[in-house]
Amino acid sequence: MNGSEIYQRLIASIEERVLKPGDRLREADLAERFGVSRTPIREGLKRLEAQGLAIHEPNRGMVIPTLDHNQINEVYFMREVLEGTAAGLAAKHASKPEIEILQDLVAADRKRVSDKDSLVRSNREFHRRLCLASHNRYLVDQIDNLRLSLILMAGTTLDTPERRETAVEEHAAIVEAIAAGNGAAAEKAARLHIAHAHKTRLQQI
Known part of the structure; x- marks a missing residue:
């Protein structure tokens, strides 16, 4: 799977509540879950971040944000x-x-x-x-x-x-x-x- 495919899988995971607002997005964990290297995971996360669906929090790293x-x-x-x-x-x-x-x-x-x-x-x-x-x-x-x-x-x-x-x-x-x-x-x-x-x-x- 490439970065684009990982992005779509991440979107689906959030939509299906497998990944929820507030959850951390660790590259190693996601790579293991999807059975790929960290490179496409990193690409997918960058695209997720560009869409506002992932943010960096101090001391936590990348997480799924919650709307106020x-x-x-x-x-x-x-x-x-x-x-x-x-x-x-x-x-x-x-x-x-x-x-x-x-x-x-x-x-x-x-x-x-x-x-x-x-x-x-x-x-x-x-x-x-x-x-x-x-x-x-x-x-x-x-x-x-x-x-x-x-x-x-x-x-x-x-x-x-x-x-x-x-x-x-x-x-x-x-x-x-x-x-x-x-x-x-x-x-x-x-x-x-x-x-x-x-x-x-x-x-x-």
Whole structure:
């Protein structure tokens, strides 16, 4: 594996909570975990640091940072703006198969609300598909960059059982508006969904 592949593996490890905010990132430990030399590990860590997903702390070395209260507010503000815009554009540009995929995800999620881990994975897929349906590559790139900040937050809003069912129904409202071609309603529904997630996140702190 090269440095780029290690970077992707590190991102996945943080996203899946194998590596968590506050954890130290020791080259020797990571080299052993991934079965590679320290060189690609060092390259991957440099890229992680450039994205703000690793920082140097005195006496601790490189660690995964934890977002503070203000940073969480900033991330959710931008999510509301960007994903609201994506939903509005999806109502105008999404193809029939793209809409059907979103509808299928909602239908499946209604059956898995009690399975948190499965729902968390599906939730990421829903938001990824929603952004792609906007058919705006620059917007998708911005949302992808923002996603990197989201993975620095401890846990997930779906840790709260009441939030799971509500979140799925909010997804349903977004998709319904997109299917109807109602851009204003889709944007409003997406913004409301992110606002509710933001409130849940703050309650968890």
